[in-house]
Amino acid sequence: MTESTLRIVPEATEFNAPYWTAAREGRVLLQRCVDCGLVWHPPAPTCPGCRSHAVSWVASSGQGTLYSYTRVEHSVHPAVADAVPYLVALVELDEGPRFVCTLIEVDDTSTLCATTRVTVGLGPAAAGLQLPVARCSRAGADDPIDPTRPA
Numbered sequence: 001m002t003e004s005t006l007r008i009v010p011e012a013t014e015f016n017a018p019y020w021t022a023a024r025e026g027r028v029l030l031q032r033c034v035d036c037g038l039v040w041h042p043p044a045p046t047c048p049g050c051r052s053h054a055v056s057w058v059a060s061s062g063q064g065t066l067y068s069y070t071r072v073e074h075s076v077h078p079a080v081a082d083a084v085p086y087l088v089a090l091v092e093l094d095e096g097p098r099f100v101c102t103l104i105e106v107d108d109t110s111t112l113c114a115t116t117r118v119t120v121g122l123g124p125a126a127a128g129l130q131l132p133v134a135r136c137s138r139a140g141a142d143d144p145i146d147p148t149r150p151a
């Protein structure tokens with residue numbers, strides 16, 4: 001079994017295809033309602049606020065605040081057996097939506113708290129995908145995620 005057949009690969013649909021296309025280009029897109037202005041993630045066919053079908057796509061600033069995280073110690077699938085332990089974060093993006101991603105480059109989890117600023121970007125994964133990753137922002141630094149750095 002090759003890595004690409006073993007890994008869990010998200011399926012592109014008519015509703016999320018723009019997200020995955022932008023992700024391959026290193027950009028994080030969010031959906032925005034044309035009628036009420038709500039911004040959300042993950043992609044959906046209608047606005048979760050007003051059920052409008054008038055949906056547009058906007059680029060995320062990639063800036064947010066750590067809302068919560070967990071440390072995964074045991075793999076639940078052979079595809080991620082070599083990745084444990086790793087951190088999974090729930091980030092509240094400055095645009096509003098909460099975003100699930102891998103939290104990287106954390107040496108000491110005791111420094112993490114609900115006010116920790118993070119930068120969200122994309123990192124290489126199996127099958128040519130770019131999956132969301134976050135790392136703690138450094139004070140005063142405008143330091144985007146390096147897409148060539150392993151997640």
Ligand SMILES: [Zn+2]
Pocket residue numbers: 033034035036037038047048049050051052
């Ligand atoms: Zn709406």
